[in-house]
Amino acid sequence: MSAMEDKITSLLAEGKVFQPPEEGSAQAWVKSMEEYKQAYAHSMEDPEGFWAKRAEELVTWDKKWDKVLEYDLSIPEVKWFVGGKLNLSVNCLDRHLTDGRRNKAAIIWQGEPEEDVRVYTYQMLHDEVCRFANVLKKKGVKKGDRVAIYLPMVPELAISLLACARLGAVHSVVFGGFSAVALQSRIEDCHAKVLITADAVLRGGKAIPLKPNADEALETCPSVETCIVVRRAGNEIEMKEGRDCWWHREIHAKDISSYCEPESMDAEDMLFILYTSGSTGKPKGVVHTTGGYLTYAMHTAQWVFDLKDNDVYWCTADLGWITGHSYILYGPLGLGATALMFEGVPNYPGPDRFWRIVEKFKVNIFYTAPTAIRALMREGVEPTQRWDLSSLRILGSVGEPINPEAWMWYFINIGKEKLPIVDTWWQTETGGIMISALPYVTPLKPGSATLPLPGIDAAIYNEEGKEASPNEGGHLVIRKPWPGMLRGVFGNPERYKKAYFNRYPDTYDPEDGARRDEDGYFWIMGRLDDVINVSGHRLGTAEIESALVAHEAVAEAAAVGMPHPVKGQAIFAYVTLMSWAEESEELRNELRQHVRKEIGPIATPDVIQWAPGLPKTRSGKIMRRILRKIAANDFADFGDTSTLADPTVVEQLVDTKKQMG
Numbered sequence: 001m002s003a004m005e006d007k008i009t010s011l012l013a014e015g016k017v018f019q020p021p022e023e024g025s026a027q028a029w030v031k032s033m034e035e036y037k038q039a040y041a042h043s044m045e046d047p048e049g050f051w052a053k054r055a056e057e058l059v060t061w062d063k064k065w066d067k068v069l070e071y072d073l074s075i076p077e078v079k080w081f082v083g084g085k086l087n088l089s090v091n092c093l094d095r096h097l098t099d100g101r102r103n104k105a106a107i108i109w110q111g112e113p114e115e116d117v118r119v120y121t122y123q124m125l126h127d128e129v130c131r132f133a134n135v136l137k138k139k140g141v142k143k144g145d146r147v148a149i150y151l152p153m154v155p156e157l158a159i160s161l162l163a164c165a166r167l168g169a170v171h172s173v174v175f176g177g178f179s180a181v182a183l184q185s186r187i188e189d190c191h192a193k194v195l196i197t198a199d200a201v202l203r204g205g206k207a208i209p210l211k212p213n214a215d216e217a218l219e220t221c222p223s224v225e226t227c228i229v230v231r232r233a234g235n236e237i238e239m240k241e242g243r244d245c246w247w248h249r250e251i252h253a254k255d256i257s258s259y260c261e262p263e264s265m266d267a268e269d270m271l272f273i274l275y276t277s278g279s280t281g282k283p284k285g286v287v288h289t290t291g292g293y294l295t296y297a298m299h300t301a302q303w304v305f306d307l308k309d310n311d312v313y314w315c316t317a318d319l320g321w322i323t324g325h326s327y328i329l330y331g332p333l334g335l336g337a338t339a340l341m342f343e344g345v346p347n348y349p350g351p352d353r354f355w356r357i358v359e360k361f362k363v364n365i366f367y368t369a370p371t372a373i374r375a376l377m378r379e380g381v382e383p384t385q386r387w388d389l390s391s392l393r394i395l396g397s398v399g400e401p402i403n404p405e406a407w408m409w410y411f412i413n414i415g416k417e418k419l420p421i422v423d424t425w426w427q428t429e430t431g432g433i434m435i436s437a438l439p440y441v442t443p444l445k446p447g448s449a450t451l452p453l454p455g456i457d458a459a460i461y462n463e464e465g466k467e468a469s470p471n472e473g474g475h476l477v478i479r480k481p482w483p484g485m486l487r488g489v490f491g492n493p494e495r496y497k498k499a500y501f502n503r504y505p506d507t508y509d510p511e512d513g514a515r516r517d518e519d520g521y522f523w524i525m526g527r528l529d530d531v532i533n534v535s536g537h538r539l540g541t542a543e544i545e546s547a548l549v550a551h552e553a554v555a556e557a558a559a560v561g562m563p564h565p566v567k568g569q570a571i572f573a574y575v576t577l578m579s580w581a582e583e584s585e586e587l588r589n590e591l592r593q594h595v596r597k598e599i600g601p602i603a604t605p606d607v608i609q610w611a612p613g614l615p616k617t618r619s620g621k622i623m624r625r626i627l628r629k630i631a632a633n634d635f636a637d638f639g640d641t642s643t644l645a646d647p648t649v650v651e652q653l654v655d656t657k658k659q660m661g
């Protein structure tokens with residue numbers, strides 16, 4: 001055991017609680033546990049008063065709301081700040097032109113090549129956003145139209161979102177790592193009128209073409225009239241006449257002005273759709289609206305990251321995920337902060353890339369994912385020592401439960417045993433952080449997301465819908481509406497109700513398992529539905545299975561998660577072949593490539609095991625519990641198997657797995 005592992009083990013064994021640093025608490029937005037408790041109590045007694053005050057303090061409204069909240073979770077229907085009017089690009093840009101921040105850096109962009117840096121002041125960003133909004137307008141985009149965005153982490157990505165918000169168009173970002181097929185199904189679902197993409201993505205020192213994926217997707221997307229292409233790598237691409245145009249040409253056209261009148265939006269007008277995986281069927285288009293979402297993103301960014309005007313704040317997420325939407329863009333820019341945006345990956349050109357960037361821009365607040373921490377942990381401590389990390393004051397984590405070893409490593413080597421770590425639990429659907437420590441306030445326990453934020457009525461329910469006793473595991477639930485919550489699943493109200501409000505009456509069900517300890521701290525255990533969390537990315541087993549079954553040689557497939565030291569979970573797929581097909585290494589590779597093409601590289605199965613049959617109940621339901629155990633080499637106890645239609649199937653699968661190792 002190394003000295004570092006030794007230290008981590010012994011600190012953890014003490015079951016230590018780490019007190020927040022006192023230094024800095026006097027200036028913090030929330031200064032003491034007392035203040036937190038008061039705010040929490042107020043928010044539970046008078047939620048409307050609490051949120052109205054925050055919405056007033058944080059957001060610039062064109063017209064104030066008539067009613068703070070109207071809701072009925074049994075439908076479900078939720079409306080915040082009813083009758084209020086505002087524009088998000090005005091809140092993120094225009095108002096900072098007159099509040100003393102005009103020449104302040106809004107976005108510092110670090111490209112994948114070290115020397116590729118661009119800085120946008122609030123004025124510059126405002127002008128670019130206006131120009132691009134005018135381009136979209138010229139292409140016929142109007143309020144309510146959907147715009148699909150499929151871009152690498154370039155500044156044009158942030159500009160695109162804000163330009164849509166300026167016009168009242170609905171953006172739907174599709175992560176640049178998704179395949180043509182995944183892009184196609186999302187565009188089709190939301191009927192996007194315009195697609196914004198790039199020639200290529202720079203990743204790990206290579207240019208990976210992106211436009212061919214867009215071309216393939218658009219072959220069967222009749223709704224898309226225009227495709228705007230950002231030039232990133234300069235690789236040769238095809239431009240389809242009448243449909244495709246270059247970003248840089250359009251934005252610099254003579255008739256494009258650097259001012260665009262913002263559309264005054266209703267608080268409940270749709271702001272964006274973001275697709276995420278659920279337990280069944282295709283991905284869900286999670287809908288967020290305008291006034292509540294902005295209030296919530298800003299409120300949480302301010303209290304959880306203690307954002308101040310002098311801070312350089314860095315969230316390493318991609319804008320293709322909700323974390324990027326709320327905590328690179330809307331939250332920080334709403335607050336007039338300086339956000340760093342990074343195009344590259346943690347380990348290229350070396351495992352010290354993150355730390356080098358921290359020193360280079362004197363980053364104060366750093367927010368990343370456990371999978372990145374675990375990957376960097378493997379490289380040892382030395383890369384963290386090459387750079388000066390003394391500018392840091394707050395560390396954050398998001399995306400999956402952070403295991404205590406990774407927490408300790410982060411705390412010791414990056415936090416130098418004094419910085420607070422905010423482990424933030426939330427979801428695409430919640431719009432913003434729900435359960436998290438406040439940095440100068442909450443005593444920390446490695447591996448626990450700690451306590452719900454003010455305004456969030458979180459609890460643990462057992463199967464009967466009663467509140468679980470301390471340390472009893474159960475379903476995490478949220479009992480009161482909050483401004484950032486999703487307002488629907490695009491085009492599918494039934495699915496909205498069924499997926500989130502069906503288990504317990506009038507209660508939001510995030511489908512996560514958790515327990516609360518004797519101090520009321522939440523310990524999140526992970527998904528209860530058929531969702532696999534690979535490196536913090538949500539993948540539905542149903543999506544992977546339907547991709548596999550789409551291959552002509554596959555009769556049936558079942559995908560489960562298996563523990564993985566870096567990714568958290570890896571994908572293990574059981575495949576039953578058609579009778580004519582033969583098991584072979586080539587076919588195994590072909591199937592992996594096939595899933596990669598259907599969904600994207602993150603969904604590639606790590607292991608494929610041939611299965612002559614799958615363990616099913618007599619009603620035909622696959623018993624995933626057993627498949628998960630076999631995948632993890634845990635053959636000791638399969639629990640109740642009495643409902644299995646054919647128990648010999650399990651023996652066969654165990655034998656094969658034992659041979660595979």
Ligand code: 6R9
Pocket residue numbers: 276321322323397398399400401402423424425426427428429449510511512524526527533536537538
């Ligand atoms: C923001 C984001 C949501 C799912 C969620 C949960 C897991 C996220 C977590 C966490 C434990 C944390 N999750 N943060 N689990 N501790 N701090 O990740 O959104 O992509 O929708 O994923 O991720 O299982 O239900 P999303």
